Amino acid sequence: MPLVSMRQLLDEAAKGGYGVGAFNVNNMEQIQAIMMAAKETKSPVIVQASRGARKFAEDLYLFKLIQAAAELNPEIPIAMHQDHGNSFETCESAIALGYTSVMMDGSLKADGKTPATFEENVAITKQVVDYAHERGVTVEGEIGVLGGVEDGHGAGGSGLDHITDPDQAVEFAERTGVDALAIAIGTSHGAYKFTSKPDGSVLKMDVLIKIHKYLPNTHLVMHGSSSVPKELQDIINQYGGKLNPTWGVPVEEIQLGIKNGVRKINVDTDNRLAITVFVETPEKFDPRDYMKPAREAMAKVVAQRMTQFGQASHAGDYKPVSIEEIAKGYKNGSLVTKPLVSK
Ligand SMILES: [Zn+2]
Numbered sequence: 039m040p041l042v043s044m045r046q047l048l049d050e051a052a053k054g055g056y057g058v059g060a061f062n063v064n065n066m067e068q069i070q071a072i073m074m075a076a077k078e079t080k081s082p083v084i085v086q087a088s089r090g091a092r093k094f095a096e097d098l099y100l101f102k103l104i105q106a107a108a109e110l111n112p113e114i115p116i117a118m119h120q121d122h123g124n125s126f127e128t129c130e131s132a133i134a135l136g137y138t139s140v141m142m143d144g145s146l147k148a149d150g151k152t153p154a155t156f157e158e159n160v161a162i163t164k165q166v167v168d169y170a171h172e173r174g175v176t177v178e179g180e181i182g183v184l185g186g187v188e189d190g191h192g193a194g195g196s197g198l199d200h201i202t203d204p205d206q207a208v209e210f211a212e213r214t215g216v217d218a219l220a221i222a223i224g225t226s227h228g229a230y231k232f233t234s235k236p237d238g239s240v241l242k243m244d245v246l247i248k249i250h251k252y253l254p255n256t257h258l259v260m261h262g263s264s265s266v267p268k269e270l271q272d273i274i275n276q277y278g279g280k281l282n283p284t285w286g287v288p289v290e291e292i293q294l295g296i297k298n299g300v301r302k303i304n305v306d307t308d309n310r311l312a313i314t315v316f317v318e319t320p321e322k323f324d325p326r327d328y329m330k331p332a333r334e335a336m337a338k339v340v341a342q343r344m345t346q347f348g349q350a351s352h353a354g355d356y357k358p359v360s361i362e363e364i365a366k367g368y369k370n371g372s373l374v375t376k377p378l379v380s381k
Pocket residue numbers: 122184227261262304
């Protein structure tokens with residue numbers, strides 16, 4: 039199956055009332071782990087690469103690996119997504135490679151650190167939407183600023199510093215025409231999200247519910263949504279790792295989000311923890327000896343998330359629409375998101 043439009047994948051998720059995990063990749067083993075899990079659970083899936091990943095793996099290596107994944111798994115709809123694009127050029131180069139979706143994170147300036155103004159965010163995001171939609175490519179925007187830093191990208195601070203304003207979210211969606219919108223409701227990037235066990239109300243659900251009510255057709259995205267399971271932290275520390283105790287977003291909170299319009303859930307840290315390599319047999323030095331169990335450990339975590347988010351068993355629900363057809367849909371208005379219901 040060729041790579042599919044993320045818009046189609048998320049529209050289907052909205053119809054089915056489930057969420058889709060978006061998993062970050064940097065190398066072959068991570069891609070294989072995700073595909074092992076998608077195959078086992080029969081899940082449509084979003085694979086995403088940050089700017090750092092594209093630099094680390096080199097664009098062509100990474101993209102050819104994704105194409106291989108699509109060819110080897112014709113029964114699985116896969117969308118390939120640029121995570122946290124910082125500029126028009128980053129998004130343009132991803133589209134040129136064949137990515138079917140891009141995130142233009144205009145909440146920050148091009149340095150990926152300084153918060154941008156609302157008007158700057160609207161302008162750059164709209165520019166990317168116009169360019170991408172003409173080519174059938176999906177666009178995710180961001181309004182509000184997420185906490186933490188990942189891959190050198192992020193404003194830092196706590197997830198509660200810049201919570202999304204629902205009225206601004208509406209204006210942003212109307213003026214840019216984004217397909218998906220990342221909102222800040224208290225999550226943050228990286229492994230250190232909360233310093234004590236969250237009490238079950240860590241996310242600003244009231245904000246999420248309001249935004250979904252105003253923007254029923256814009257797919258909401260949760261970033262920084264790893265759960266950072268204690269078992270994985272313990273295993274890493276058992277083998278000489280030095281992780282300080284930390285807590286992630288409880289899966290039940292994410293599931294509550296999914297009930298209220300969240301369709302894309304970004305997970306990176308959990309998979310990083312799972313694929314961390316342990317030297318159990320120091321006398322061995324073949325990469326296969328340690329990459330195989332690491333890959334299996336990651337596949338297990340991904341499969342678990344796929345089941346928890348509800349995407350499992352939905353891979354065969356629909357036929358992929360070609361990117362050319364999607365482009366026509368944007369042009370003739372059938373795919374244009376009509377954001378506003380009465381406020
Ligand atoms: Zn993110």
